[in-house]
């Protein structure tokens with residue numbers, strides 16, 4: 024194998040040039056808010072000898088960054104929705120600035136075996152869908168551009184000119200396991216042309232919402248490590264790709280480990296000496312009892328609470344005041360320090376055991392609140408560009424508190440929001456008027472990117488079912504009346520399969536003509552088609 028023909032001096036020079044370029048990129052207006060736990064030298068040494076192909080993703084990321092900032096300045100927002108279908112994406116270009124590729128949707132429509140949103144599909148599933156969609160966007164852009172350019176300049180004003188290259192935001196879930204899988208996924212996303220990906224703090228293999236129990240998160244540091252792995256991968260590629268720090272701590276009921284002191288305040292334990300939850304559940308199972316009921320019974324018997332709640336339950340008002348005053352002198356207080364403070368300030372013993380409630384999979388019980396979400400979001404913010412506190416149900420007070428608290432520390436922070444699942448606004452106390460202006464009210468809090476992630480589950484299913492019924496009842500007459508006719512009559516015309524629009528017949532013709540050596544862009548000569 025031939026050796027690389029480069030002197031040590033030239034190798035060093037190239038390395039130093041790389042370091043200088045990285046320093047420049049990191050101090051640019053686009054990136055100066057990011058804080059990395061590593062140096063430009065480390066990243067330069069991790070790079071390949073020829074630059075990684077991150078150009079399309081970088082262009083789309085910068086475009087998205089500018090769009091989001093323009094919204095922030097104007098107090099407006101981008102409203103997009105999720106799809107995995109290039110055909111749908113081509114129509115979104117007429118009304119949306121961005122496209123969302125949802126993991127939940129991919130898990131239904133892009134896998135061999137569909138299933139509930141448990142992020143149990145292969146790690147490259149969503150990047151592959153992004154690649155498919157981005158290529159379709161490029162193709163639409165190409166056919167439109169070619170069509171325009173085959174028309175003389177004075178005709179072009181009248182022709183359609185859509186921005187088909189809407190930046191793609193995609194679901195990176197929790198990174199699918201180890202840091203190297205997270206890096207590989209991030210790389211595939213960049214290669215695919217994504218503009219922004221989101222990474223969350225959910226535990227892999229424990230994403231389930233179907234058994235009446237809440238979600239499981241990982242310790243704060245594990246979440247930050249995931250985000251750092253993605254950031255590092257982007258940096259190794261020299262990519263501008265945006266990182267959306269999604270936090271799923273809202274309504275989480277479990278945490279995988281108590282290794283990080285920052286999480287201790289929210290971990291729950293038994294405040295009564297009882298048998299471990301697992302023993303109780305095993306006995307209930309052997310007796311054929313309802314496990315959910317047995318769990319709830321055990322929780323009540325065990326007096327499940329956080330350590331601070333346990334202190335509150337046994338301390339006098341004065342003791343509690345002193346305990347809290349001591350506690351407030353430190354930022355993140357571990358359980359053992361809390362115990363020490365309690366021993367000094369509260370007369371009565373505080374019984375608290377967070378091992379007793381552990382699940383069969385080893386999870387600890389977690390009591391989420393807005394403060395916990397804010398702390399995670401603040402810790403994550405320097406590694407990413409946008410923040411999203413994913414909520415199970417819309418709680419306006421929590422929403423306002425979360426965004427205001429984060430903006431106290433990062434006044435320019437941009438936020439995302441998902442109108443997740445079946446939000447029940449009426450139940451959450453929203454009036455019709457409040458729902459009407461919700462997207463704009465959120466925009467005022469800095470929530471510049473808003474998504475209905477699973478539109479195609481509800482919306483496309485509904486439209487398809489309605490069409491299926493009509494078609495089976497009315498045949499081609501119904502089709503002409505309710506689909507083909509209106510689609511062709513619409514301005515702008517809804518794309519179909521005719522030569523003028525979706526199928527891009529003129530682009531195919533242009534290729535044939537080019538191969539045949541015929542001029543296709545003749546000055547002063549319009550194309551064959553009068554309408555696009």
Ligand SMILES: C[C@](O)(C(=O)O)[C@H](CC(=O)O)C(=O)O
Nearest residue numbers: 125126127441443444476477
């Ligand atoms: C955004 C999301 O991650 C998705 O996969 O689309 C889901 C959507 C949903 O549950 O409605 C999520 O918010 O977890």
